[in-house]
Amino acid sequence: MVEVTGSTQDDLAAGIERKTVKHGDVLVTEFQSAGRGRLDRSFEAPKNSALLFSLYIEPKCEKSEWTFIPLLAGLATSLALTKLNPEISVELKWPNDLQIQEKKVGGIIAQLAGDGLILGIGLNVGMTSEELPVESATSLNIEGFSELDRNLLLLSILDSCEELLGRWEDGEDLRHLYRERSSTLGKKVGVELPDGNTRAGIAEDISPNGELILDDGQRITVGDIVHLR
Numbered sequence: 638m639v640e641v642t643g644s645t646q647d648d649l650a651a652g653i654e655r656k657t658v659k660h661g662d663v664l665v666t667e668f669q670s671a672g673r674g675r676l677d678r679s680f681e682a683p684k685n686s687a688l689l690f691s692l693y694i695e696p697k698c699e700k701s702e703w704t705f706i707p708l709l710a711g712l713a714t715s716l717a718l719t720k721l722n723p724e725i726s727v728e729l730k731w732p733n734d735l736q737i738q739e740k741k742v743g744g745i746i747a748q749l750a751g752d753g754l755i756l757g758i759g760l761n762v763g764m765t766s767e768e769l770p771v772e773s774a775t776s777l778n779i780e781g782f783s784e785l786d787r788n789l790l791l792l793s794i795l796d797s798c799e800e801l802l803g804r805w806e807d808g809e810d811l812r813h814l815y816r817e818r819s820s821t822l823g824k825k826v827g828v829e830l831p832d833g834n835t836r837a838g839i840a841e842d843i844s845p846n847g848e849l850i851l852d853d854g855q856r857i858t859v860g861d862i863v864h865l866r
Contacts, residue, residue, distance in 0.1 A: 642666045645691035646748060646757045653751040658693050660753065665690040665791060683768050686776075688760040688787045692798065695753035697806045703754060704858070705847040707733055707747040708815060709801055710756045714743065715818050717797035718777075721784045728820035731840065731849045731862055735760070736820055739864070740775035758794065762787055812843050821849070825865040828857050837865070 642648055645664045652658035666689050696703055714735060715727045728736045735743035743760035761769070761776035762785055769776065778785055805811055816822055821840045828836040828849075838851035840862075849857040 642668075645689060646746065646755055649691045649693050649755050650748070650750045653693065653755075658751075660693065660695040663690055663692050663791075663795065683764065686761070686763045686768060688758070688762050688790050688794075690791060691755050691757045692795070693750070693753060693755050694802065695751075696802070702846060703749075705805070705845065706754065706802075707745050707756065708843070708847045709805055709811065710745045710747070710758060710798060711735060712811065712815050712818065713797040713801045714745070714758060714760070714794050716801070716814070717790075717793040718782075720797075721790070721793055722782050725780055725782055727818070729815060729818050730864075731819065731821040731843070732847070732859070737775055737780045739820065740773055742775050742777065742780070756798075760790065760794075762790065810845070812845070815843055819843070821862060821864065826851075827863040827865055829861040829863075830857075831859060836860070 642664075645666050649658055649662070649664050652662075667685055668683075668689075694706075696706065708729070708731075711729050711733060715729055718725070718727045718735075725737060727742065730736050730741075733745040734741050735745075741761075743758065746757040748755050748757075761774060763778045764776035766779060769779075784790065801811060822842065824840055826838065826840045830836065836851065836855055836857065838853050838855060840849055841852045842850040844850055844856060849862070851857065
């Protein structure tokens with residue numbers, strides 16, 4: 638636990654390089670001055686208002702399969718939050734957003750490091766409406782979530798991640814759980830690819846490697862998704 642840091646992702650990556658970080662190590666902070674989201678976008682939350690942490694894991698499976706792990710982390714977080722407050726549905730917008738009522742409450746990023754990867758999870762916990770970065774965001778506090786203790790939230794999410802990772806490493810296909818919580822599948826979506834090109838179609842399924850499969854057979858590995866209906 639650190640009060641202030643530039644980025645928990647960067648701090649863990651530096652520790653991995655120094656060989657002082659091992660599988661399962663977690664770094665939590667109250668505030669990140671250089672936090673980032675997917676595609677290196679900036680992410681900043683007022684101090685003490687969000688749960689911000691990074692987790693280092695060395696998966697026991699082929700590296701080619703690791704692309705599903707960020708979705709697995711999102712699923713684990715959704716399940717943990719549902720367990721704490723069953724009345725509130727936390728859905729998964731592909732590839733890495735956690736949503737409540739179509740508004741973003743959190744997100745997942747992942748980066749390769751050492752012999753594994755670092756998962757970064759950010760969750761808007763105590764933010765007020767005035768503190769939200771954009772109108773399309775929300776927080777557990779705003780949505781009336783019953784548990785706002787970030788220590789309890791952290792423990793619940795880590796327990797869920799450990800359980801699901803173990804089941805997945807043992808060969809269990811967990812996509813049915815992801816599908817049940819997906820806000821993307823079944824919708825018409827627009828996809829903006831990193832090279833600037835766009836795609837559109839009905840989001841039909843998720844591949845074993847975490848790709849978004851459109852109704853025309855296209856497989857999207859990375860891109861920004863807009864729900865069109």
